[in-house]
Amino acid sequence: MSQKPHVAVVGATGAVGIEMIKTLEKRQFPVGKLTLLASARSTGKRLTFRGETITVKELTKDAFEGVDIALFSAGGGISKEFAPIAVKAGCVVVDNSSAFRMDDTVPLVIPEINAGDVKLHRGIIANPNCTTAVALMALYPLHQAFGVTRIFASSYQAVSGTGAKAIEELKRQVDQTVKGQPITKEVYPHQIAFNVLPHVDSFLADGYTKEEMKMQNEGRKIMHHPGFRASVTCVRVPVYRAHSVAISAEFERPVTVEAARAVLKKAPGLQVIDEPAKNLYPQPLFMAEQDDCAVGRLRRDCALENGLAFWVSGDQLLKGAALNAVQIAEELLKLPTGKTSSRKQAEPALTA
């Protein structure tokens, strides 16, 4: 692959796509050419990259000719249909949807945790679920030090996690409430303004939602820890941007707050904000637009053996999506020539 690759962003006009364009620019990713793709609705729309205006094109089957890396964020259906087409055209796909995350032949990567899995790709690399990514940024370093066995967690997920239309829905409902007008709903089944919904993604037969099970399933694959267990309640909150997760984790080995803090302070991509006496702890309002996630409220969990309770916040549009995807693309550029192209496909299957 060229060290100045031709990059395509699929879903360029969406909440994640816009952040991908900004992140490519901010991190000075060596883009040789940028192609922006979305639905026919957006054809002709103009977006800016490095001071240049780029016209959005419609995603079609021949859109990937000459493209080296395609960052997909247009939903699972689009990924399932177009990622194999892009791979056939010689592209490496970094996919933000859940379409391929649990596929044994597709690496699922958070570069701070398992960057080495990137080289096992056969054309597609998956980006993890946004809540899982934010939680693992703090949990994985603790796992390395103390060996996590299981967690109990609740998430506080921002509306931007549902995409651009959900941001508009919260704005509109706040405005309608202030003006005393009837509330209109298009995205969520209930009012989200001034409310919380214990409901993210669809319900499974056992009562958990699909989103809730991603923490265990994706956590196992990313941490290479098949025995990891996670009981999670995912909650949508009227926050525009940045997800938070309250976690109680149980470890194999004894853990103290001091030892955990020392581990977390050294963890890449993570800040420790933990001075309760000064009312200092991570807050989504201030984590929005930050590359790093943050952890705080560290305390010994009083209901678990070798347990630690903590709170993590992070911008899910960045670490949970666009930033992580661009970091994966950066890892691709570090691979020896021949491993970067989807045209070479001789690696063994991945296991969790």
Ligand SMILES: NC(=O)c1ccc[n+]([C@@H]2O[C@H](COP(=O)([O-])OP(=O)(O)OC[C@H]3O[C@@H](n4cnc5c(N)ncnc54)[C@H](OP(=O)(O)O)[C@@H]3O)[C@@H](O)[C@H]2O)c1
């Ligand atoms: N939001 C997050 O925090 C987050 C985090 C991690 C992963 N993800 C995943 O990223 C993906 C996108 O999420 P989002 O939040 O950015 O959604 P979004 O704001 O609704 O954006 C969707 C994007 O997909 C495009 N699109 C829709 N239908 C299309 C079609 N038929 N052909 C081509 N493009 C089409 C849209 O183009 P138009 O503007 O032309 O409609 C838009 O650019 C989803 O798979 C989501 O699960 C999102």
